[in-house]
């Protein structure tokens with residue numbers, strides 16, 4: 008087992024457990040001032056889905072935060088971690104800790120998966136490490152900023168549409184429940200459709216989707232069939248991994264569905 | 279004894295932790311009649327039913343085998359058909375459990391385990407006071423003999439998950455509180 | 457399935473028919489759907505019940521040595537003969553000897569469904585010795601006549617539909633061809649009755665062994681388990697050494713968790729609690745009861761990083777909820793233990809060298825841990841198994857992560873890489889074929905975040 012690299016120990020803002028995360032925050036942020044947060048862009052948003060990053064910043068600012076972005080951030084190291092190459096994962100994790108975590112502000116990521124990697128995966132890579140202060144976006148909005156209903160400021164509402172919310176699985180690892188559903192369902196132009204096997208994974212699984220591609224595609228197609236059957240026109244999720252994979256299937260099979268991150272939906276309501 | 283010593287030597291050394299306590303939910307206070315009503319609902323959900331003494335008499339027209347105690351209750355002779363041929367097996371039960379519709383049957387002097395198992399219908403005569411609310415309560419009163427807890431008719435869902443009753447044990451169970 | 461020659465889970469999955477996937481998905485879903493409502497009726501606080509069960513099992517693993525000695529002593533007092541077997545071979549030889557002592561070669565042995573005996577491949581051995589071994593659980597019976605292997609812990613023929621069962625039964629001459637599950641079950645009942653009558657030996661597994669009282673607890677729905685352990689004169693029970701519960705007071709919690717998690721039932725139909733051979737004043741029951749305590753890799757697991765998997769009570773809930781299991785069924789895992797449980801237990805018992813790839817057959821979605829009645833952190837252990845396999849070099853990792861990490865450990869290199877990304881469509885990439893076989897390649901959508909960010913400040 009490796010220990011936390013000494014050069015990054017001491018200055019890291021670690022809390023001791025999942026349960027205490029909410030408690031620690033207040034002391035970190037002077038009441039009255041603007042809540043400062045650091046955006047963890049995530050490598051998929053960085054590479055393919057810039058709009059999700061833009062929406063995340065707008066959403067956080069709309070919620071009263073000041074957003075900081077560290078240009079040197081790269082990838083949290085989850086891909087090699089999940090593949091079993093923990094030597095490589097530690098290198099990426101060590102880099103991410105220095106780029107993102109050596110600051111007093113909490114880190115917010117538009118991804119349950121990347122948040123889970125940092126919060127639950129890093130302590131597996133480094134024995135004795137506490138769970139770092141990283142939040143998934145909806146978690147941060149609902150539990151830290153106590154927002155349960157999204158404040159819509161646009162004059163003309165977007166056209167009504169039906170969506171299916173796919174609850175991305177890695178949210179389980181950090182205890183996400185219905186935070187995204189709560190926020191999205193407060194948008195008056197959105198109708199959330201129920202669909203079959205709603206809780207089931209989409210089959211992405213990181214490198215799994217390439218190494219176990221027939222299984223992954225089979226699971227993904229089942230999800231897409233269920234969503235099409237529900238009458239939804241759009242799949243909304245909180246993790247771009249799921250959507251990257253589903254989108255690849257959608258395009259290949261010419262399925263009439265779009266994919267969106269929930270932050271993009273929230274951003275539609277901001278003037 | 280070779281394997282025994284080997285295995286014991288490989289096991290991690292005894293921990294000193296004391297065992298976690300079992301949370302005991304407070305026992306609800308109910309009358310026997312209330313408990314029998316609950317029992318009846320649970321049993322019916324499983325495909326069994328509560329019967330009367332008259333029902334029992336009708337059932338006994340079929341080829342049956344009676345165990346010692348149930349015969350005594352009915353004022354009849356024990357015995358009947360050979361165990362593998364009887365259509366109806368008649369026994370008593372040591373306890374009924376309201377919350378799950380279960381019956382506890384211990385082995386005992388002159389008791390025959392197969393009577394409650396081989397026939398297609400199991401007729402169970404239970405003195406009314408032998409009912410408890412919860413399984414936890416029932417398990418504090420277990421006999422030290424081999425015991426079976428029966429909850430509803432024998433069933434399987436092995437074929438396409440479709441429920442079928444009476445695959446090896448009785449597909450019908452009629453409980454008569456007396 | 458022979459060891460070593462096992463195809464990878466993905467390779468196997470490509471041969472799984474749509475019919476099989478359909479059967480497995482349908483059955484898995486219905487069991488999963490009834491699980492929660494049942495548990496919520498049984499427990500005011502399902503979460504609390506699971507925590508308590510996990511703690512009790514942890515206590516058992518912590519004190520396994522003294523509990524086993526206690527169990528042995530209590531069983532002996534009850535008249536149960538206790539034997540120990542260090543591995544599968546030792547167990548097979550021991551059980552064959554017990555059978556020879558109990559009944560002449562050629563006699564009928566009735567078997568109640570048991571994963572422990574599947575694990576040690578007992579049937580083949582006893583048949584080789586000349587015994588007639590008959591599986592009596594409906595599903596296991598179908599498996600036996602089809603020379604198949606079970607694909608689920610609880611519902612062994614989940615991969616078959618009624619037409620397939622009907623064909624097997626009519627082939628074996630059990631009765632006129634029928635696809636009605638009721639008729640099929642009746643045919644099995646008639647056929648197996650004669651086996652029970654003539655059997656001299658019954659062999660079963662156990663679900664729980666109670667250390668405090670020396671009682672063996674077996675749960676089942678059909679009644680074949682009770683018949684197998686009641687009608688023959690000798691009963692041999694085989695248990696993995698972790699199957700202990702401290703006391704009888706623990707049973708209501710575990711029995712309800714097991715029934716609810718496994719099949720969404722409030723309670724299993726028969727809970728058979730065996731306190732020894734038939735006593736003098738009793739009319740029936742076996743006169744000899746043997747308990748075989750099996751190690752077969754478990755002591756190794758207890759001392760290693762996958763120890764918590766030994767909390768497992770074999771409910772199968774993790775299989776039922778697993779998207780990969782639903783897609784590929786149990787056989788894909790190449791081991792008697794399949795699904796998320798098997799993906800940890802099988803390599804933990806046999807060594808990651810033997811089964812290096814099963815831990816990779818998971819999306820790490822976490823639904824297994826979410827349903828597990830004893831809260832086993834399965835995803836965490838899957839990750840640890842992957843790490844072990846890569847570290848030991850027994851699993852060839854197709855993706856060169858060191859290259860990826862070279863790019864991910866410098867802001868400059870990373871940003872340069874991002875600029876080159878649009879060109880990577882032309883490049884060969886180890887993940888590319890896996891991605892494009894069923895999907896189109898992703899394209900950059902909308903604005904670039906970094907450009908936007910730089911533009912606003």
Ligand code: SF4
Nearest residue numbers: 768769771772774828
């Ligand atoms: S690992 Fe947990 S969920 Fe899976 S079979 Fe075992 S007890 Fe059940």
